[in-house]
Amino acid sequence: MKYLIILGDGMADEPIASLGGKTPLQAANKPCIDKLASEGACGRFVTVPDGYQPGSEIANLGVLGYDVDEVFEGRGSLEAASIGVDIEDNETAMRCNLICIEDGKIKNHSAGHISNDEARELILFLQQKLGNEYVSFHTGVSYRHLLKIKGGNKHVDCTPPHDVPGTPFRDVMPRATEEAALPTAALLTQLILDSQELLKNHPVNLKRISEGKDPANSIWPWSLGYRPSMKTMQELYGIKSGAVISAVDLIHGIGVYAGLDKIEVEGATGLYNTNYEGKAAAALRELKDKDFVFLHIEASDEAGHEGDVDLKVKTIEYLDSRIVKPIVEEVSKWDEQVTIAILPDHPTPCAIKTHSRDSVPFLIWGPGVESDEVTAYDENSTTSGKYGTLIKDQLIRLLFSFK
Numbered sequence: 001m002k003y004l005i006i007l008g009d010g011m012a013d014e015p016i017a018s019l020g021g022k023t024p025l026q027a028a029n030k031p032c033i034d035k036l037a038s039e040g041a042c043g044r045f046v047t048v049p050d051g052y053q054p055g056s057e058i059a060n061l062g063v064l065g066y067d068v069d070e071v072f073e074g075r076g077s078l079e080a081a082s083i084g085v086d087i088e089d090n091e092t093a094m095r096c097n098l099i100c101i102e103d104g105k106i107k108n109h110s111a112g113h114i115s116n117d118e119a120r121e122l123i124l125f126l127q128q129k130l131g132n133e134y135v136s137f138h139t140g141v142s143y144r145h146l147l148k149i150k151g152g153n154k155h156v157d158c159t160p161p162h163d164v165p166g167t168p169f170r171d172v173m174p175r176a177t178e179e180a181a182l183p184t185a186a187l188l189t190q191l192i193l194d195s196q197e198l199l200k201n202h203p204v205n206l207k208r209i210s211e212g213k214d215p216a217n218s219i220w221p222w223s224l225g226y227r228p229s230m231k232t233m234q235e236l237y238g239i240k241s242g243a244v245i246s247a248v249d250l251i252h253g254i255g256v257y258a259g260l261d262k263i264e265v266e267g268a269t270g271l272y273n274t275n276y277e278g279k280a281a282a283a284l285r286e287l288k289d290k291d292f293v294f295l296h297i298e299a300s301d302e303a304g305h306e307g308d309v310d311l312k313v314k315t316i317e318y319l320d321s322r323i324v325k326p327i328v329e330e331v332s333k334w335d336e337q338v339t340i341a342i343l344p345d346h347p348t349p350c351a352i353k354t355h356s357r358d359s360v361p362f363l364i365w366g367p368g369v370e371s372d373e374v375t376a377y378d379e380n381s382t383t384s385g386k387y388g389t390l391i392k393d394q395l396i397r398l399l400f401s402f403k
Helices: 031-039 056-063 075-081 116-132 179-198 201-211 233-237 248-257 276-289 299-306 310-332 394-400
Strands: 003-008 041-045 091-102 105-108 135-141 145-150 220-225 242-244 260-262 292-298 339-345 360-364
Touching: 003 276, 003 299, 003 394, 031 339, 031 360, 056 248, 056 310, 075 091, 075 135, 075 145, 075 248, 091 116, 116 135, 116 179, 116 201, 145 179, 145 248, 179 220, 179 299, 233 394, 242 248, 242 276, 248 260, 248 292, 260 276, 260 292, 260 310, 276 292, 276 310, 292 310, 299 310, 310 339, 339 394, 360 394
Parallel strands: 003 292, 003 339, 242 260, 242 292
Antiparallel strands: 041 360, 091 105, 091 145, 091 220, 135 145, 339 360
16 A cells, blocks of 8 residues: 655635635635545644644644654754754754745745845855854745754743744744743844845845835844754654655654655646646656655645735645646556545645644545445535544544455
8 A cells, every 4th residue: 555645835715705615625616625535534633742833843843743842953953954964962953944024024934035046145155154162044945944053052932033024023033931042032132133234235026126026125033942852753653664755844844753755846846837747747656666655735734824815725736637646647557556645734824824723624535435325525525424523643544454
């Protein structure tokens, strides 16, 4: 048996007036996903345990069955694994966004979804100006980068910028949660302020402004942690091999620690214009050689963060027609059987433009999966699915139980 998880990041939502009181999942035309729901079985899954914020790092670890109390060491440390940056025993790693600040407020968390080439130039510039034997900047993808501090303390409260659009940035600056972390918090605060002075007149930003684009005029560090210690999925579940496919360093980093091969797809952007066909082809190619594939699609999450209802509906329809449909059509021809799970990692409601911690709908389809009464895949219908509400590693163990 082969196993595939198709994860539509943030695609769950809440009823929206402009959609006639429907959620984007309910409003979207997604015949293939709905068909899988009617032929398979459904339920709800708690991806974020009590005591944690509903970030993608927590939720995706949850989808793969990891106990975050045991393994979570911050988002930055996971992303470091994806870009091949080692974390030493005395180092603290963290996500470092390039963001846009306007009139003293956080306008957006992505600097207008800055391009890879522009972002790389800015991060290398910051490393040249602010990097030293204790501080180092490392390039990632688009607005998502890595900052490491030797001798840093992870006990600093750093607000994720996607949680506070429109908030004065000085109201959410880094704050130490214990006395030993005060120097780290002070250093991060100074790096933010220094970056603003350095970036405001950088040629990349002057050009972006002239083109009517948001400048990347500040860094924003968050999600601090040390080097994590995780068992691989092979050790936990007995699968022989696996792969992770994503446009996001965080997901690739989780996959690396989980013992999955990192697969990069040309043209994968993390946005609605990502290379859907390329990702579907990569998933099929990897499934032929491996036991398990984790296929992550970011687009719906970004649409939710932008509060763009129509775009979110479109991303779900693209997931259905350009990912799920070709994959199901192809694996249905194979001699070797495939079991597929579809779910988001967390909701990203358009109304609040950030993540919420509600449980998410899931479906499982494949040989041996006895159908229930659910006929469409959405937040409401799956509450009557036969699997009820699952927690912790119950979903991944359920998926792997089909032989």
